[in-house]
Amino acid sequence: MFDHRRGRAAASAAVALALLTAGCGGGSAADGGSADDPITLTMGLYGTFGYEEAGLYEEYMELHPEIRIEQSVVAQSGAYYQALQTRLAAGSGMADVQGIEIGFVADVTANHADAFVDFAAQDNADELEGTFYDWKWDQASTTDGRVIGLGTDAGPQAMCYRQDLFEAAGLPTDPAAVSALWPTWDDYLATGQQYTDSATRQEGSSFVDSPNSVFAPAVRQGDVAYDDEDGNPVVEDSDGVETAWDLASQAADDGLTASLAQFGDDWNAAFSNGAFATIACPSWMLGYITSQMGDEGAGLWNIATLPGQAEAGSTWGGSWLGVPSSGEHVEEATALVEWLTAPEQQVKMFTDGGFFPSSSTAAESPEVADTVSEYFSDAPIGQVFGDAADSVRRTPIGPYDTQIQDAFSAALTTVADGDRTPDEAYTDALNAIEQVVGG
Amino acid sequence: MTLADDSLRTALPVAVPEPVAPPPVDTAAPRRRRARLSENRWGYAYVAPFFLVFGAFSLFPFVFTLWISLHETRLSDIGGGTFVGLDNYAALLGNAYFWNALRNTVTIGVLATVPQLCLALGLAHLLHYKLRGRTFFRVVMLMPYATSIAAATLVFATLFGRDYGLINTGLEAVGLDRIDWESGSLTSQVAIAVIVTWRWTGYNALIYLAAMQSIPDELYEAAEMDGASRWRQFLHVTIPSLRPTILFTVVVSTIGAVQLFGEPLLFAGNGSTTGGARNQYQTLGLLMYQQGWSNFNIGQAATTAWAMFLIILLVVGLAALAGRLRARRTGGTP
Numbered sequence: 001m002f003d004h005r006r007g008r009a010a011a012s013a014a015v016a017l018a019l020l021t022a023g024c025g026g027g028s029a030a031d032g033g034s035a036d037d038p039i040t041l042t043m044g045l046y047g048t049f050g051y052e053e054a055g056l057y058e059e060y061m062e063l064h065p066e067i068r069i070e071q072s073v074v075a076q077s078g079a080y081y082q083a084l085q086t087r088l089a090a091g092s093g094m095a096d097v098q099g100i101e102i103g104f105v106a107d108v109t110a111n112h113a114d115a116f117v118d119f120a121a122q123d124n125a126d127e128l129e130g131t132f133y134d135w136k137w138d139q140a141s142t143t144d145g146r147v148i149g150l151g152t153d154a155g156p157q158a159m160c161y162r163q164d165l166f167e168a169a170g171l172p173t174d175p176a177a178v179s180a181l182w183p184t185w186d187d188y189l190a191t192g193q194q195y196t197d198s199a200t201r202q203e204g205s206s207f208v209d210s211p212n213s214v215f216a217p218a219v220r221q222g223d224v225a226y227d228d229e230d231g232n233p234v235v236e237d238s239d240g241v242e243t244a245w246d247l248a249s250q251a252a253d254d255g256l257t258a259s260l261a262q263f264g265d266d267w268n269a270a271f272s273n274g275a276f277a278t279i280a281c282p283s284w285m286l287g288y289i290t291s292q293m294g295d296e297g298a299g300l301w302n303i304a305t306l307p308g309q310a311e312a313g314s315t316w317g318g319s320w321l322g323v324p325s326s327g328e329h330v331e332e333a334t335a336l337v338e339w340l341t342a343p344e345q346q347v348k349m350f351t352d353g354g355f356f357p358s359s360s361t362a363a364e365s366p367e368v369a370d371t372v373s374e375y376f377s378d379a380p381i382g383q384v385f386g387d388a389a390d391s392v393r394r395t396p397i398g399p400y401d402t403q404i405q406d407a408f409s410a411a412l413t414t415v416a417d418g419d420r421t422p423d424e425a426y427t428d429a430l431n432a433i434e435q436v437v438g439g
Numbered sequence: 440m441t442l443a444d445d446s447l448r449t450a451l452p453v454a455v456p457e458p459v460a461p462p463p464v465d466t467a468a469p470r471r472r473r474a475r476l477s478e479n480r481w482g483y484a485y486v487a488p489f490f491l492v493f494g495a496f497s498l499f500p501f502v503f504t505l506w507i508s509l510h511e512t513r514l515s516d517i518g519g520g521t522f523v524g525l526d527n528y529a530a531l532l533g534n535a536y537f538w539n540a541l542r543n544t545v546t547i548g549v550l551a552t553v554p555q556l557c558l559a560l561g562l563a564h565l566l567h568y569k570l571r572g573r574t575f576f577r578v579v580m581l582m583p584y585a586t587s588i589a590a591a592t593l594v595f596a597t598l599f600g601r602d603y604g605l606i607n608t609g610l611e612a613v614g615l616d617r618i619d620w621e622s623g624s625l626t627s628q629v630a631i632a633v634i635v636t637w638r639w640t641g642y643n644a645l646i647y648l649a650a651m652q653s654i655p656d657e658l659y660e661a662a663e664m665d666g667a668s669r670w671r672q673f674l675h676v677t678i679p680s681l682r683p684t685i686l687f688t689v690v691v692s693t694i695g696a697v698q699l700f701g702e703p704l705l706f707a708g709n710g711s712t713t714g715g716a717r718n719q720y721q722t723l724g725l726l727m728y729q730q731g732w733s734n735f736n737i738g739q740a741a742t743t744a745w746a747m748f749l750i751i752l753l754v755v756g757l758a759a760l761a762g763r764l765r766a767r768r769t770g771g772t773p
Contacts, residue, residue: 076710078710078733082514082732085514085515085735086514088515089514089515089517089518107735111513111515111516112515261707261708261709261711262709263709263710264707264709265596265597265600265708265709266600266601266603266708267709269600269602269603270602273602273603275602400734403733403734406711406713410711410713410716410717411716413622414622414716414717417619417622417716419622419716419717420717428717431535432713435534435536435730435734436733436734
């Protein structure tokens with residue numbers, strides 16, 4: 001009897017052990033390299049890079065039958081970077097190609113440059129550098145000249161406006177005339193005041209969606225934004241911050257904004273409700289507007305130049321593709337990245353998906369420069385964004401830029417809501433920034 | 440069984456077993472103790488998996504968090520921080536954001552726990568009667584507990600939306616002003632308290648109901664004979680009998696309130712971890728997440744985590760002390 005029980009107990013222990021160890025299984029690295037035994041390259045991305053939708057993976061796999069490409073996408077870039085950080089800490093578990101966003105590229109160049117392949121050390125480095133905008137190339141460079149990624153898209157900014165709402169308020173609707181309304185940000189705010197005071201404007205609509213539409217572009221049109229050349233935050237001494245804060249807090253205080261939190265649910269719903277007449281739009285915002293408003297928005301929007309562009313353009317967003325040097329197929333991954341970011345592919349990404357190229361060669365090509373958007377009332381988007389990208393001033397970036405921008409954005413919201421005065425909100429923002437940076 | 444007397448054996452008509460000598464006590468005791476251990480070794484084997492998993496995923500992170508909190512560490516380099524001793528704790532005590540989060544946690548905790556438990560008590564009392572469709576009500580009451588925190592918070596955030604939320608539409612329909620729920624201090628905390636209350640009231644009501652059903656009817660009959668109204672019966676029979684259950688739910692709700700994280704994080708609706716533009720609804724859990732995963736300062740986050748743990752210990756300790764003092768006063772079990 002006791003033997004039978006012991007036998008059963010032993011059997012169940014064996015089963016338990018088998019179940020526990022079933023999860024441990026290393027994947028064998030199939031080091032193939034031929035069409036029969038293909039190498040699989042994994043891409044770790046976030047948001048919408050658009051390569052799969054544009055068919056670029058298929059194209060590359062046809063050119064290189066020994067390569068298969070798989071991508072895994074995380075919706076939010078913040079969550080993506082948290083996961084990437086833990087993998088960088090572990091030194092393993094990364095995909096063959098990893099996306100790097102403007103929000104954390106400075107952190108990567110400052111702290112993790114050694115974990116990525118250096119594109120400046122490639123044989124064709126000079127050729128590569130020549131195809132990109134200089135500010136795009138520099139943003140992915142470390143202080144000793146390592147380049148940790150090749151640029152994918154860029155977000156040169158213009159000012160999108162609702163033609164129908166402008167007409168209702170008695171403002172001009174032609175893009176050239178509208179751009180002439182606001183050569184500087186002060187003119188923009190004056191136009192905003194005119195819009196808000198108009199007796200005939202649409203009920204419940206504000207001039208601009210959020211003070212952030214003024215702050216985010218303006219902060220990068222000065223000499224310095226948030227950081228000095230070494231990437232250290234210098235928020236209080238920055239001319240960009242001072243100008244941008246004065247403009248944005250004035251807009252918020254004067255009630256020119258719909259005081260919406262960008263990318264929140266209310267902001268998404270506000271597009272269809274005509275809650276705001278203008279919004280700072282980087283090139284990728286066009287796709288966002290199209291998806292939020294659908295068919296009913298066709299022909300309502302148009303695009304004017306960003307205020308202050310004569311001095312300096314501004315860019316928002318944009319990414320790079322980097323190759324972790326701990327990967328198993330570094331050479332193949334590097335070749336894939338160079339191909340995906342080459343001018344021909346960047347042109348295709350713009351004409352197919354609306355992603356503005358970070359390659360100046362691609363931006364100057366006729367396919368891009370002559371593109372016109374039917375949805376946006378035949379606006380010459382290739383030219384508008386091309387001009388913006390050409391005039392972008394290279395301001396230094398730093399590892400805490402996203403958090404600093406968030407702190408200012410939160411402070412501006414309190415001004416727009418009427419909870420704090422601009423001076424109080426500025427102090428709040430500085431306190432929040434100290435929390436982020438000082439720790 | 441032993442027979443003391445031989446004469447009895449011959450007198451009884453039935454067959455009686457031979458007297459058996461009792462087993463010797465002293466020398467067999469160690470053998471019996473060893474036998475017990477050997478019988479129990481399979482018991483240890485069966486609970487070992489749980490303790491192994493607990494050790495790996497609960498105990499080790501617990502101790503490791505304490506270790507990290509003594510360092511200044513970045514998220515991407517957890518093992519390689521610089522040792523700073525208790526500096527992080529000193530910094531935390533001087534940090535205005537910590538005290539703000541603590542204040543918010545206490546207010547939201549009170550706003551959520553008190554109405555929740557009172558409602559639960561009332562609901563349990565109502566369900567104690569033999570209503571028709573009792574089981575249906577009990578199931579429906581528990582359904583909010585079964586929803587995911589993320590889904591519930593996102594839906595409530597939309598309901599509480601400033602411009603297009605259903606609640607504001609309702610307020611306007613009855614002639615009141617719209618409220619900007621998310622941007623106000625009290626309003627955002629009330630909204631979050633509503634989400635928490637919605638989730639936990641049914642759960643607590645069922646716990647109270649189960650306890651109520653074990654209160655003997657004689658107590659109620661005696662009270663009724665003494666002329667007590669329904670309300671007085673509730674006050675003087677039901678609640679005292681439920682005292683240990685109430686204490687349990689208060690402790691569990693308080694622990695849950697100190698750890699509140701999911702609702703404040705998702706209430707903003709745009710992924711920000713500040714808990715509102717003026718940190719008006721940032722709780723301790725959310726502050727910890729912001730420090731560690733938004734600001735990448737894991738050392739500070741670990742410190743906040745341990746501060747939360749110590750606060751919970753303090754609260755539970757005070758509750759236990761209160762219970763014990765009361766027991767000593769009334770001379771019975773708490």
